[in-house]
Structure formats: structure tokens, C-alpha cells
Amino acid sequence: MNEPVRNAHALLRLSYHQFELVDRGMDGTSPPTLDAAHANGLVAAQRGAAVVLASIHTGYVDLSVDLHDHAPEPDTAPWDDVVEISLDAPHGEVRAAGLMSNPPQGLPVLTHAGPGTYRVRVHVRGRDTAVDQVATDPVEFYRLSLWPAPAAPTVIHKQTDHYGATLRARALSHPLTHDTPETVLPIRSDHD
Amino acid sequence: MLTGGGRFSRRVIDESQNSGGGGVLSRFYSGDRVLERDAFMVYITPDPRRVDTL
Structure with missing residues (x-):
């Protein structure tokens, strides 16, 4: 009953420490969710788009996906970090891709049951290998498990890698969103 | 911080800020359908909350 209805595997090219x-039709319209992703160190979503955080800055990661009709049993042992979120897919055509990159060939539409809300369980290992580096050969391995399910809170299954811990610490001390005047750094003149 | 003789300064940004900038750039490219080798202009608008420090 929990066997995936489809498996796929590809190398995904990413940049700027993330893929989406x-x-x-939802690219280019979504507000940033990086602060939310940094808060758990791996993934966050808003309507129609999720962001997954990588430790390499640029290059290829190994990505496998398994699409289910029902929630699979958590399998955290082979992984460093595992976080599960809800993703609303109003068009039901969610694809994985790096910023400014086309989706890799060989990966299907991830929302196999059409428009609606899905759970996305993101698994990763290898993020302490080449932090901030360029990886032409993959050193990070990701697995995405998806199934249709109503929206629910984020579930942290496992948090063990150092890279994620670094992101969580930085999210607390230096959030990217600086909306209040007292948090805005003054522009310095040239003699500072 | 690196400085020069002109009225400018530049600062090192951290990894999270770099990621945020990449996301903003990507959404601009996607939302405005900017293609390879397309030209575009960048206008810099001072933040009114910061102008008095210039």
C-alpha cells in the first residue's frame, strides 16, 4: 500500500545554495521563503513553490523522487536531515529545478495526483562535504517523497548535519528580512 | 569592508544573503521573462530611511 506509484532519479543543477x-506559472511570483527554510535548515514552502537548501553554492546534486498515494513510513536511517512540509499546488504541475535552470530531464511532474495540497518529505545527506563549494560531481544526495494530503504543520524527522545547524543559528541571529527601521544598517561612507 | 577613493563602499555578504540575492535575481528573470543575453537597466533607489547617512 505504501509502495511508490513512481520513482525517478536525476542529477539536478543548482546555484545559490538552493533548488525549488x-x-x-508560479515562478517569478512567489515571495521569498528563505528565512522559513533557514529556520529548520532544509525546506519551506508557500503557495505553489518550495525551496530546498543545499550546502554547495553551485553544481550538481543527486536527486531521487518517489511519488505515493499515501504517506510512506518514515525512513530516516540513511539520511542526515529529514523535514516534511505541506505544499499547495494549485495547478498540479510541480517540478524540481535550480534557480535560473530548466528542470532536469528524466524527472516527472512531482504532483502526480493533480492540483491540490501535498506533503513533501525532504531527505538529505552529504551537506557537510563541500560547503560553499562548486560540485561538478555530486556530493549531496536528496530524496523527495510526495503524496497528496491536507495541509499540516512542518514535521522535523531528523536534524543531524552541521550545515543545517549553522543555518538555524544564523536564522536566529541574522534573519534576512529587515523590515523595521531599527534593524536597517546605515550605508557607510567611504572612509568607514 | 573594502573602501576606495570614491563615494562608495562595498561589503562582504554572508552565504544566506548571497542565497537571498540569488532568489531575488531568479524571480526577476522569471517574472520579467528575461532571456539569455537580454539587456536590462538597474536603477538604484536610495532607501529614505538611510539617505541622511549618505
Whole structure:
């Protein structure tokens, strides 16, 4: 009953420490969710788009996906970090891709049951190998498990890698969103 | 911080800020359908909350 209805595997090219799961027509419209992703060190979503955080800055990661009709049993042993989120896919055509990159060939639409809300369980290992580096050969391995399910809070299954801990610590001390005047750094003149 | 003789300064940004900048750039490219080798202009608008420090 929990066997995936589909498996796929590809090398995904990413840049800027992230790749996205984006529904059709939702790229370019979504507000940033990086602060939310940094808070758990791995993944966050808003309507139609999720962002997954990588430790390499640029290069290829190994990505496998398994698509289910029902929630699979958690399998955390082979992984360093595992975080599960909800993703609303109004068009039902979510694909994985790096920023400014096309989706890799060989990966299907991830929202196999059409428009609606899905759970996305993100698994990763290898993020302490080449932090901030360029990886032409993959050193980070990701697995995405998806199944249709109502929206629910984020579930942290496992947090063990150092890279994620670094992101969580930085999210607390230096959030990216600086909306209040007292947190805005003054522009310095040239003699500072 | 690196400084020069002109009225400018530049600062090292951290990894999270770099990621955020990449995301903003990507959303601009996607949202405005900017293709390879397309030209575009960048206008810098001072933040009114910071102007008095210039």
C-alpha cells in the first residue's frame, strides 16, 4: 500500500545554495521563503513553490523522487536531515529545478495526483562535504517523497548535519528580512 | 569592508544573503521573462530611511 506509484532519479543543477519545487506559472511570483527554510535548515514552502537548501553554492546534486498515494513510513536511517512540509499546488504541475535552470530531464511532474495540497518529505545527506563549494560531481544526495494530503504543520524527522545547524543559528541571529527601521544598517561612507 | 577613493563602499555578504540575492535575481528573470543575453537597466533607489547617512 505504501509502495511508490513512481520513482525517478536525476542529477539536478543548482546555484545559490538552493533548488525549488515550483508549480506551473508560479515562478517569478512567489515571495521569498528563505528565512522559513533557514529556520529548520532544509525546506519551506508557500503557495505553489518550495525551496530546498543545499550546502554547495553551485553544481550538481543527486536527486531521487518517489511519488505515493499515501504517506510512506518514515525512513530516516540513511539520511542526515529529514523535514516534511505541506505544499499547495494549485495547478498540479510541480517540478524540481535550480534557480535560473530548466528542470532536469528524466524527472516527472512531482504532483502526480493533480492540483491540490501535498506533503513533501525532504531527505538529505552529504551537506557537510563541500560547503560553499562548486560540485561538478555530486556530493549531496536528496530524496523527495510526495503524496497528496491536507495541509499540516512542518514535521522535523531528523536534524543531524552541521550545515543545517549553522543555518538555524544564523536564522536566529541574522534573519534576512529587515523590515523595521531599527534593524536597517546605515550605508557607510567611504572612509568607514 | 573594502573602501576606495570614491563615494562608495562595498561589503562582504554572508552565504544566506548571497542565497537571498540569488532568489531575488531568479524571480526577476522569471517574472520579467528575461532571456539569455537580454539587456536590462538597474536603477538604484536610495532607501529614505538611510539617505541622511549618505
